[in-house]
């Protein structure tokens with residue numbers, strides 16, 4: 001059974017005011033220095049107090065997870081009012097929350113247009129497992145790249161998400177799972193038995209995170225800030241189709257775990273499947289992987305490999321994969337292809353996937369086959385009310401399938 005909560009009517013009234021209604025700049029997604037500058041520039045805080053106020057606000061926003069200034073009890077009433085007059089900290093509108101029988105949750109969030117002409121909607125998926133809970137986050141609405149097996153690739157880029165919107169996915173998911181102090185986890189929720197409800201995040205939702213580098217960097221540095229959200233960088237994985245110059249920058253400036261959407265082991269095939277390969281061919285990609293800082297057996301790069309029938313699933317391909325990754329500390333994630341209407345590809349037969357996995361295992365690589373999660377909410381999403389602002393149903397199905405199948409191993 002699927003539980004689907006439509007929060008547009010009743011529930012939404014109980015939620016913090018929607019960002020769509022807010023025109024004030026948000027404090028979420030600003031670095032400490034930017035926040036200090038904004039507070040002083042607005043005349044809300046004198047310069048000499050800025051550092052101390054930023055510390056206070058940081059704690060309320062990212063440790064306590066409050067979404068209204070009125071809840072910041074150790075800040076004077078006058079200052080809270082001044083902050084509320086100039087700045088926003090509200091959560092985005094939750095258009096819908098769906099919960100699968102296996103505990104997978106999916107939120108449809110709505111953000112203001114910010115130049116895109118109309119409000120945008122994106123999905124965020126939560127996957128609970130034994131001992132960990134993974135949140136799959138989007139970085140763009142649509143994608144400029146055109147990987148031929150990916151449905152997002154057939155959609156135009158609507159716009160980049162801001163650092164605030166990237167973080168808002170994490171903050172709102174933590175609200176809904178009771179993953180902040182003083183919050184209750186909803187009755188019956190499937191979450192890890194101990195520890196944090198969201199212990200890992202993967203940038204594997206919609207979009208190419210390295211084509212939105214600055215916003216992704218800002219958001220991930222805030223997510224991993226030890227005095228705030230405090231997620232270890234070892235538990236954050238960024239997935240890229242292979243934007244080579246930004247892979248170097250990711251290693252130097254962000255330092256999170258890396259996943260590469262590889263999908264082919266020779267340039268001819270990868271040019272077809274992942275066309276950014278024409279710009280950054282395999283040799284350059286693997287060189288960037290080898291140079292990724294801090295790699296060891298305990299800190300490996302994940303290579304994602306979608307299993308496409310008669311395209312990239314032969315034992316020759318498996319051999320090519322082993323040869324290509326020689327000497328790179330690597331994990332291989334085999335992802336059964338999720339078909340979408342209009343695609344020419346098919347998922348490899350189960351037998352073939354198992355043989356491929358066995359070959360790779362025998363060569364000494366862990367190669368889990370990603371089992372699909374939350375199948376029932378994929379089916380159920382056809383039950384969403386139609387709305388001109390919503391993504392087309394086929395787009396949503398493909399995105400959900402991708403997020404759930406592609407989630408990482410971090």
Ligand code: SAH
Nearest residue numbers: 150204207208239240241261304337338406
């Ligand atoms: N744009 C980034 C991150 C998002 S894609 C990237 O390409 O890495 C997350 C993963 O899902 C990627 O490995 C992507 O190649 C894979 N994927 C895309 N479409 C898929 C499909 N139809 N079936 C299975 N996996 C898919």
Ligand code: SF4
Nearest residue numbers: 143145147150153241
């Ligand atoms: Fe974009 Fe990733 Fe899809 Fe390629 S696989 S089109 S990079 S979202």
